Amino acid sequence: MIDKSTLWLVIFGLGIGSFLLRFAFLGFVGDRPLPAWLVRHLRYTAVAILPALVAPLVVYSGEDGGTDPTRVLAALVTLGVGIWTRNVFAAIGAGAAALFVSVYLLG
Amino acid sequence: MPFTTTKSAFWAGVRDGAPFIAVAGPFALLFGVLATEAGLSVFEVMSFSLVVIAGAAQFTALQLMQDQAPTVIVLLSALAVNLRVAMYSAALTPYLGRAPLWQRIFAAYLLVDQSYALSHAKFEEDASMTVPQRMGYYFGTCLLVMIVWFGASYAGAAIGTTLPAGLPLDFALPIAFLSMVAPMMRTLPHLIAAGVAVIVALLGVAIPYSLGLIVAGLAGMMAGAQAELWLKTEPMLARDEGDT
Numbered sequence: 001m002i003d004k005s006t007l008w009l010v011i012f013g014l015g016i017g018s019f020l021l022r023f024a025f026l027g028f029v030g031d032r033p034l035p036a037w038l039v040r041h042l043r044y045t046a047v048a049i050l051p052a053l054v055a056p057l058v059v060y061s062g063e064d065g066g067t068d069p070t071r072v073l074a075a076l077v078t079l080g081v082g083i084w085t086r087n088v089f090a091a092i093g094a095g096a097a098a099l100f101v102s103v104y105l106l107g
Numbered sequence: 108m109p110f111t112t113t114k115s116a117f118w119a120g121v122r123d124g125a126p127f128i129a130v131a132g133p134f135a136l137l138f139g140v141l142a143t144e145a146g147l148s149v150f151e152v153m154s155f156s157l158v159v160i161a162g163a164a165q166f167t168a169l170q171l172m173q174d175q176a177p178t179v180i181v182l183l184s185a186l187a188v189n190l191r192v193a194m195y196s197a198a199l200t201p202y203l204g205r206a207p208l209w210q211r212i213f214a215a216y217l218l219v220d221q222s223y224a225l226s227h228a229k230f231e232e233d234a235s236m237t238v239p240q241r242m243g244y245y246f247g248t249c250l251l252v253m254i255v256w257f258g259a260s261y262a263g264a265a266i267g268t269t270l271p272a273g274l275p276l277d278f279a280l281p282i283a284f285l286s287m288v289a290p291m292m293r294t295l296p297h298l299i300a301a302g303v304a305v306i307v308a309l310l311g312v313a314i315p316y317s318l319g320l321i322v323a324g325l326a327g328m329m330a331g332a333q334a335e336l337w338l339k340t341e342p343m344l345a346r347d348e349g350d351t
Contacts, residue, residue: 018159023215026200048300092137092286
């Protein structure tokens with residue numbers, strides 16, 4: 001269960017933080033370009049953080065830190081269909097279907 | 108075709124933005140459902156979507172709060188996922204930077220993938236637009252997307268309270284993340300960044316305070332940036348992240 005005071009802290013912290021990220025250049029910096037090394041690193045934030053967040057949820061998905069094969073199967077199907085079709089919703093649909101089928105068969 | 112008024116620029120933006128409701132809607136709906144399942148009230152879901160307006164960052168925060176991660180880690184990770192909006196802000200500044208401050212404040216609040224991608228392409232293509240026309244177009248692209256974003260968040264929250272128990276919803280967020288990440292794997296440096304981040308994250312689960320995620324994210328970013336230098340791939344300025 002999510003603690004209510006934590007939740008509101010996160011909502012407003014994230015709201016203010018996101019606004020500052022969005023306002024940073026439009027409001028404060030003006031036309032000056034970003035250093036190339038910084039842009040190069042920023043380019044990989046989402047592709048690094050999101051997989052880092054998901055990997056433990058997939059690999060340590062079972063009881064007591066073990067691996068739940070239904071979760072691994074669903075993850076692989078989501079990723080495979082997503083890379084193949086480049087379509088977010090096809091990937092979600094295929095992943096959810098794989099999860100339901102494998103939970104029904106194995107779980 | 109040059110615009111004659113700010114109003115015609117605004118409506119052109121509304122027209123161009125219309126197809127993107129098909130992208131924003133399902134994400135907001137899913138967020139509403141999953142946030143409700145995580146115990147948030149409809150009011151809390153709506154506040155979240157209204158204050159933050161960032162799909163991937165909202166999903167990230169939701170997952171980490173459910174994992175009982177420290178608040179600082181929740182904020183850092185979700186903001187890291189949302190860092191690309193700073194690049195959008197930088198890219199739009201040459202076109203909108205001379206608009207009045209209050210307009211830039213509203214523009215910043217509404218800066219999402221769709222408004223950035225449409226407006227930047229338009230401003231590049233049509234050099235004859237005045238600053239007020241650009242702002243009109245920009246706000247036009249936001250109109251439908253934002254209505255759908257808030258509406259679908261509400262619908263998701265309403266649906267979430269009626270779902271039967273026993274669905275394997277614990278894994279809905281990982282599936283959502285993977286579906287967002289998969290289309291981003293455009294170049295070898297992107298794959299390398301993701302691969303390094305995954306390995307470090309798996310090795311780093313024992314690091315306290317969920318800091319393993321931050322360490323893994325930084326390692327992935329450095330690996331991707333370094334790989335890009337070595338491989339000399341064409342830079343793609345933030346065009347490859349496709350969520351709200």
